Amino acid sequence: MDALSQLLVKNGIITGFVFVGVVMWFSYWLSDRITRGRIHGSAIAIGLGLVLAWVGGAVTGGNKGIADITVFSGVALLGGAMFRDFAIIATAYGANLDAIKKAGIAGALSVVIGVVLSFVVGAVTAVLFGYTDPVAISTIGAGAATYIVGPVTGTALGASSDLIALSVAAGLVKSVLVMVATPLVASSIGLNNPQSAMVYGGLMGTTSGVAGGLAATDARLVPYGAMTATFYTGVGCLLAPSVLFFAVKALVA
Amino acid sequence: MVIYGVSLLAFCMLFGVYVGDLLGELLGVQANVGGVGISMLLLIVLSNVSSKRFHLKPVSESGIQFWSALYIPIVVAMAAKQNVAAALSGGWMALTAGVAAVAVSFLLIPLLSRFGGSNAPLPETIEGSEP
Numbered sequence: 001m002d003a004l005s006q007l008l009v010k011n012g013i014i015t016g017f018v019f020v021g022v023v024m025w026f027s028y029w030l031s032d033r034i035t036r037g038r039i040h041g042s043a044i045a046i047g048l049g050l051v052l053a054w055v056g057g058a059v060t061g062g063n064k065g066i067a068d069i070t071v072f073s074g075v076a077l078l079g080g081a082m083f084r085d086f087a088i089i090a091t092a093y094g095a096n097l098d099a100i101k102k103a104g105i106a107g108a109l110s111v112v113i114g115v116v117l118s119f120v121v122g123a124v125t126a127v128l129f130g131y132t133d134p135v136a137i138s139t140i141g142a143g144a145a146t147y148i149v150g151p152v153t154g155t156a157l158g159a160s161s162d163l164i165a166l167s168v169a170a171g172l173v174k175s176v177l178v179m180v181a182t183p184l185v186a187s188s189i190g191l192n193n194p195q196s197a198m199v200y201g202g203l204m205g206t207t208s209g210v211a212g213g214l215a216a217t218d219a220r221l222v223p224y225g226a227m228t229a230t231f232y233t234g235v236g237c238l239l240a241p242s243v244l245f246f247a248v249k250a251l252v253a
Numbered sequence: 254m255v256i257y258g259v260s261l262l263a264f265c266m267l268f269g270v271y272v273g274d275l276l277g278e279l280l281g282v283q284a285n286v287g288g289v290g291i292s293m294l295l296l297i298v299l300s301n302v303s304s305k306r307f308h309l310k311p312v313s314e315s316g317i318q319f320w321s322a323l324y325i326p327i328v329v330a331m332a333a334k335q336n337v338a339a340a341l342s343g344g345w346m347a348l349t350a351g352v353a354a355v356a357v358s359f360l361l362i363p364l365l366s367r368f369g370g371s372n373a374p375l376p377e378t379i380e381g382s383e384p
Contacts, residue, residue: 020326042325049332057338065334079330085289087327089266090320092293093300113361118354125350144354166347169339173351176337181355189362196362203358212328219325223293230290234273238280
């Protein structure tokens with residue numbers, strides 16, 4: 001048993017392939033048999049991945065989901081930023097250049113609107129929960145953008161570590177919710193063409209949430225949504241600790 | 254050769270991420286500004302170039318399509334390594350902020366996506382079975 005677990009850890013990424021393969025197979029089986037194909041297999045697989053991540057965190061108390069269970073540590077490699085970005089970029093191959101040009105302005109606009117909107121919503125939430133310090137309000141507002149913008153802003157403004165943790169949690173909730181909710185609301189918000197996918201990516205901004213949510217909705221939308229989403233964190237890190245923080249300071253002081 | 258496709262993809266990624274880092278530095282933010290997006294644009298532009306000198310053969314294309322097809326499995330692995338426990342236990346405020354941000358953003362999508370005129374049809378995926 002010990003020898004086996006050592007083998008699984010040593011060949012981590014290979015174990016990851018087997019793990020994800022089994023999850024995919026089981027999810028597509030569930031999709032076929034239980035939902036008669038109404039819920040797509042990839043949506044079930046992503047949902048199942050999140051459940052397994054929760055199990056891993058609950059069992060070990062770690063922060064890397066199922067990958068905190070030693071034998072599954074390779075899942076973190078396979079699902080890490082490097083492979084994720086590599087695969088996201090690959091999905092762009094053969095994408096329709098004209099569709100992108102058409103959605104260009106709306107897409108760019110959606111990034112800025114998305115950052116400001118999420119920041120304002122997060123900041124208002126912080127105020128409603130009794131925060132009065134502009135640094136705290138801005139850090140939580142930035143966290144509502146993404147769980148990267150939150151800590152970057154918090155660090156830049158000198159926020160305490162529990163505030164930064166809260167901002168990460170807000171960003172995580174957003175990312176997980178986007179992953180889960182996207183396929184459910186897709187048809188009612190018109191998320192079925194490259195253009196709305198680009199706007200969606202720009203508004204939501206959480207690359208993992210957008211990528212996961214779109215993959216579960218219709219994999220052909222992924223390249224369009226992911227393209228704008230990748231600009232979001234950068235724009236957020238630019239606006240939140242500067243213009244948006246000054247605005248908060250002016251408003252609450 | 255398959256490696257030509259994989260290599261081109263890898264080059265696009267390195268180039269885009271490098272430009273993203275430079276942009277971040279220029280703007281004075283400690284983040285990569287759109288690196289992956291720039292990589293994707295580069296790959297799209299290269300794949301839309303129809304010159305004879307630069308044309309990938311189907312075998313080389315399969316090196317890119319393999320990674321594109323692995324996309325969902327990789328997203329599943331990514332989902333499985335998220336700190337879901339922390340997201341759920343981060344307190345009501347974190348939960349409210351996250352949920353509210355998503356809800357408000359969802360509402361804006363139909364409005365913004367009307368900007369650019371008619372909607373183009375989606376290209377086919379290589380796996381074919383996707384909806």
